[in-house]
Amino acid sequence: MTRAERIAEICAAHAALEGPLLPILHTVQAEFGCVDAEAEQVIAHELNFSRAEVHGVVSFYHDFLPEADPRPFIELCRAEACQARGVEALVAPAEAAAGDRVKLKAVYCLGLCSVGPAARVGETLHARLDASTLVKLVESA
């Protein structure tokens, strides 16, 4: 099956939903690591939208990436509560450890505001981080 056929199949599987676009985009993002121009075109065709409509939605949300990033991801919370617990001091050492190999992404709130600084790797959460535990996390990613 080609990629376009698979995306059309994903669209068909969500056809019964009211307002199916976001669930479709999540599935495509999870399967291909991005929602790129080709995917947008297929989705627009399947849902009878214009490509501009689909691109407008894709580009609005932070979760959908225009191209796949093969690097491991670490999401570090940098919202106020984690700032109050000193996350900003950890950013420089974490970035140094990450280099170009690991993608260190800022997120705004993981809901672990009483035990920050907090980070997420996939579905695994980490709390009470300090510089050394965060650097270790980056190195093992």
Place this chain on the structure above:
Amino acid sequence: MTSVRISDDALALACGADAVAAAFAAAGCTVERVSSWGMHWLEPLVEIGGMGFGPATPEDVATILSGRSAKAIGRIAEHPFIARQQRLTFARAGKTRPLSPEDYTASGGWAALERARSMAPTQVVAEVTRSGLRGRGGAGFPAGIKWQTVLSAAGSRKYVVCNADEGDSGTFADRMLMEGDPFQLIEGMAIAAHAVGAAQGYIYLRSEYPHAIRKLNAAIALAEAQIAPFRIEVRVGAGAYVCGEETSLLNSIEGKRGEVRAKPPLPALEGLFGCPTVVNNVLTLAAIPHILSEGGASRYDNLGIDRSRGTMPIQLAGNIRHGGLFETAFGITLNELVYEIGGGTASGRPVKAAQVGGPLGAYIHPRQFDQPFDYEAFAQADGLIGHGGVVVFDDTANMGALARFAFQFCAAESCGKCTPCRIGSVRGVELIDRIRGSAPVADPVTALPQMHNARKSAPSRAEDLTLLEDLCETMQYGSLCALGGFTPYPVRSALKHWPEDFA
């Protein structure tokens, strides 16, 4: 065999609860995974026969089982942090297995739905109105009036939408409720559906909460028969903070850009797919089963002060020694919350400020900590209680930097629909940089040849501060929603109380 209870809440997992649970299982104990008590500084908290031990590590297992552990905190239910609370919405916290229908029914679950379904919709709405319950998402709009509007609205198709897009920093009560007691939220939604005549419900949940997504989906599948013919579907957000605003949330469910809609029309009249829609926060809907239980509405109304009735699950977060979930009647002061209950800062340094109500809430100076937790009292003091998050900062915090962050966050998360928010937030960052810079700098735009009427000298600090005040006023009164409208709160309060941080 010893029975051990450990939470499987995302926060407990982040603190290493799985490893502790595995170590107890390896030591031959029966491990039961329950919801979290909400004493986060003690997570992973281990409960054996009502006695608590925490924060536990796998290495502590042997000493805990031998009864000689230094991490013993005594009887959990009698711990001052728990004993001082009035838990209604979080009555089951720490006590039940989140996905056990037996535990839920045994602790009084589904009785309120059964009672509500034996009543006429108007009676259900009347009880909600009488309880004095106001929207817990932040705006504090009376829930009963909203429900009445949807009930009276014409339309064969109506919706109940639960706003679970808990994006505010310093808040985690929605997450704890969804992970710890998902059936209560489902029951609350089913009661709302009966009250307004809706057949379909949606829970809009942020993608940053994968554990809550999984638990809710599992709970909905288990409760399908109980709530039928009402159906609930979880819709996952995609990382946009502004989608916590109710109209942009509705657009997002519809599969559109999460742009804010102008009101009117109110969502209660023209909401999801243009149909009358109840949009309530997780905590609002989760309070409903208690209110609809026999005599619950008047019990609820008897708690609280003035027009803020009932209880508020307050979240103590940031640099605080005893952080966690503290549900209590309205009227408690920040002094009690931050110092007596929270134990001051985690770092041991003096408290500098507390931000109440998320990123859009005001920074409150310790000398104002005597004001009561109440919607109107906070509004009068140019603040908001929002979703009940309290983030504490010690004296190392720079309030000028935090004010800049408020604008920066607004710029990053603005949906772009209205000008005050989209452009004002960017201008705000530039302005604060200029105010905090050591030397005055001229705006590069004014140096352009087209701007020949603009003056060439750099504005003075006083002029910049006036401009900042103007900008805040424009954003506050000119923005379509709370994102642009409330960003001035943290900025103005920081500038008012800590002008030295803007030097």
